[in-house]
Amino acid sequence: xxxxxxxxxxxxxxxxxxxxxxxxxxxxxxxxxxxxxxxxxxxxxxxxxxxxxxxxxxxxxxxxxxxxxxxxxxxxxxxxxxxxxxxxxxxxxxxxxxxxxxxxxxxxxxxxxxxxxxxxxxxxxxxxxxxxxxxxxxxxxxxxxxxxxxxxxxxxxxxxxxxxxxxxxxxxxxxxxxxxxxxxxxxxxxxxxxxxxxxxxxxxxxxxxxxxxxxxxxxxxxxxxxxxxxxxxxxxxxxxxxxxxxxxxxxxxxxxxxxxxxxxxxxxxxxxxxxxxxxxxxxxxxxxxxxxxxxxxxxxxxxxxxxxxxxxxxxxxxxxxxxxxxxxxxxxxxxxxxxxxxxxxxxxxxxxxxxxxxxxxxxxxxxxxxxxxxxxxxxxxxxxxxxxxxxxxxxxxxxxxxxxxxxxxxxxxxxxxxxxxxxxxxxxxxxxxxxxxxxxxxxxxxxxxxxxxxxxxxxxxxxxx
Numbered sequence: 001x002x003x004x005x006x007x008x009x010x011x012x013x014x015x016x017x018x019x020x021x022x023x024x025x026x027x028x029x030x031x032x033x034x035x036x037x038x039x040x041x042x043x044x045x046x047x048x049x050x051x052x053x054x055x056x057x058x059x060x061x062x063x064x065x066x067x068x069x070x071x072x073x074x075x076x077x078x079x080x081x082x083x084x085x086x087x088x089x090x091x092x093x094x095x096x097x098x099x100x101x102x103x104x105x106x107x108x109x110x111x112x113x114x115x116x117x118x119x120x121x122x123x124x125x126x127x128x129x130x131x132x133x134x135x136x137x138x139x140x141x142x143x144x145x146x147x148x149x150x151x152x153x154x155x156x157x158x159x160x161x162x163x164x165x166x167x168x169x170x171x172x173x174x175x176x177x178x179x180x181x182x183x184x185x186x187x188x189x190x191x192x193x194x195x196x197x198x199x200x201x202x203x204x205x206x207x208x209x210x211x212x213x214x215x216x217x218x219x220x221x222x223x224x225x226x227x228x229x230x231x232x233x234x235x236x237x238x239x240x241x242x243x244x245x246x247x248x249x250x251x252x253x254x255x256x257x258x259x260x261x262x263x264x265x266x267x268x269x270x271x272x273x274x275x276x277x278x279x280x281x282x283x284x285x286x287x288x289x290x291x292x293x294x295x296x297x298x299x300x301x302x303x304x305x306x307x308x309x310x311x312x313x314x315x316x317x318x319x320x321x322x323x324x325x326x327x328x329x330x331x332x333x334x335x336x337x338x339x340x341x342x343x344x345x346x347x348x349x350x351x352x353x354x355x356x357x358x359x360x361x362x363x364x365x366x367x368x369x370x371x372x373x374x375x376x377x378x379x380x381x382x383x384x385x386x387x388x389x390x391x392x393x394x395x396x397x398x399x400x401x402x403x404x405x406x407x408x409x410x411x412x413x414x415x416x417x418x419x420x421x422x423x424x425x426x427x428x429x430x431x432x433x434x435x436x437x438x439x440x441x442x443x444x445x446x447x448x449x450x451x452x453x454x455x456x457x458x459x460x461x462x463x464x465x
Contacts, residue, residue, distance in 0.1 A: 010050040013038050024159075037412070042069035045430045045437050047417070055415040056441050058427040063232060063264045064295035067341050068432040074296045074334050074341075081333035090119070090327045099327030102336050106303055109273050109339070112282055116309035119301040119327035123263035123289035124158025126300040127226070130285055131162050131179075132321050134224045134257050137308050140315050146223045147181045149259075150213055154187045156233035157226060157261055157287070166226055169234075183217065185209040187231060188239035191374050191385055191393055203240030211250045224257035224284075225250075229275030232264035232428070235421035236383035238376045244279045257308070259285045263300070267291030268342055268431050270379035271352040278378065284308055294338045297331035342431075351379055351431050358435045362442040369446070371403075371453045380433070384425040384449075388464050396423060397463035403456055410448035410455070418445060 007013060014035035022028060023036070038050035045068055047055040060066065067074075081098060088096050103117040118133070120126040131149060138146035151157065153168035165178035168187070186193070186206050194202040214222050227247065231237035251258045260283035265275030269291060272278045276286065285308065289300030312319055325331070342348060360377050366384060367375045373387035386403050387394055396403050404420030411418040411425075419426050429441065456462050 007038075007040060007050060010038055011035070013050060044068045044070065045433050053415055055417060056429075056437065056444065058411075058416055058418045058429050058441055058445075060428050060430045061295045062290070063269070063428045064290035066267055066269070066291040066431045067294045067338060067345075067347060068430040071294070071296070071341065074294070074337055077333050077337035078297065078330055081330045085329045087329060089324065091322060096327075096329050098329040098332035098336065102327070102332040105336060105339055106288070106301070110286060110303045111274060111277055113306040114283070114286055114303040115306055116304040117301050118304060119299065119332070120289075120323055121298045121325045121328070121331070122158065122300045123261070123287055124160040124163040124300075125323060126263075126287045126289060126302045127157045127166055127259075127261065128160050128162035129302050129321060130224075130226070130259050130287060131166070133285065133302065133304065133308065133312065133319075134259070136315075136319060136321075137257070137311050138223050140311050143220070145221055148183055148217055148222045149181065150183050150185060150210060150222060150225045150256075152187045152227055152231070153184045154189070154234040154237070155184075155226075155228060155231055155261075157228075158263075183213060185213050187234065187237060188243045189231075189235070189237045190240055192395075199240035200242045203242035204246055206239075207243050207246035207250065210247060211254075214250070214254050214256065219254050219256075222254070222256055224259050226259040226261060228261045228263075229265045229270070229279050229281065230378055230381055232381070232426075233421065235424040236376060236381050236426045236428075238378055238383075239279075244281050248281060257284045259283060259287065261287040263287055263289045264291075264381070264428070267294075267339075268348040268351055268379070269381055269428065271348065271356055272379075273348065292338070293331060293335040296338065297328070297334040298325075299328065299331035299335050345432075347431050354435070355380060355431065355433055355438070359433075359438050362438055366442070366446065366449070369449050369453070371407075371449055371456070380427075380429055380431055382427045384445075386423040386425065388462050392464070395465040396461065397465045398461050403452070403461060406455055406461075407448060407452040410451045411444065414444045414448050414451075416441065416444035416448060418448070 017036050018032035039047050040050050041048040047057050106117050107115040135147050151166045155168045157163045157166040164172040165182045168184045186209050188206045190199045190202045260276050262274050266288050270278040284305045286303040293299050363377050363382050364375045371386050372384050373390040374385035376383040400422040404423040408420040
């Protein structure tokens, strides 16, 4: 077997990729013109591409490589499980040890009475499960008309038909439509949408849109509300302090199920095991994936409270839903070992006591840059809002994302992975990042901002909308 370093020249790999590989969230025609960046190896927080460049990964893959790349323990856990039981399903009253052990461990870690787990292979699949789960719950309770799920504009809950419908991103809806019974309310994005209100006033206003929507639709028709503690793919939108307590009050008042999408915020990202603990939320269902296995295996799931699990489990007929790879034994074994590493290596303590305080000091200092209007950081999730006028919280006159894309491209050239969401730059590095590595990340981010600022000025894009 060839080692991964013995690969074809980059140009040949790019040509093969363009000829046969359809990329997610990508214009393949545009990508074919420039060629994909080919990643060949990774260790810790560092990636290596086919040209030998060492890149600091400020996004932990896709928000997921919490314990860093190249952990031998996870490779060994996968190999052991493949040799012992490479696959079996959990349909038809059958189970296996890895699924049993992982479900029990997640019940131990999850807050409140979230004691039951329905496994999937991704967060998208888990959110599809949640749609069916809450509708099945109300059906058994004798209220089959309670089918509507309320979500938020610019929220992200995956890109399957169900998950994409829950998400509030219109460009996903445009790619094939959305399912019925999903409604959307405004997002708690004060910087962009708060006007003259204080963040606290705006947080209450946006939360109360949920109550307005419930009353508009009729309480008898609303099944659940779903939201991310922090909107990740939407731009690391950190809600004002008043937002989640009011959402919780409204869900409790009207008896609406609360689904908290922890696909990004789970497993240490915010400095606690779950973002629900960071924000004081009490969900009925929690969506998990990504950091569950640190991306080493595809696995996700829904952690479900006692009430819902008992009602759905009490029915005479089956819950007719599931996936071939629900609770896959290799994925479950790797996830268990990943959780052991997080616990025994003190990864969450490292986030809370070392990485977050140091990154916060360095990250917020970027607010002095002429193009940065706002800095946000919770745990190891951060955002920089780009603006041509800080005082007015102004948008650029150019098409949204024009300046952000230029900044992202400068980051890539400087061997830093930092994403853009429109004109908002975001990071989510591996949780094991050290202060020395944070220094590298910040130095490359500042260099990229400087270069993008110069480019924006030269191109005449420094104009307010």
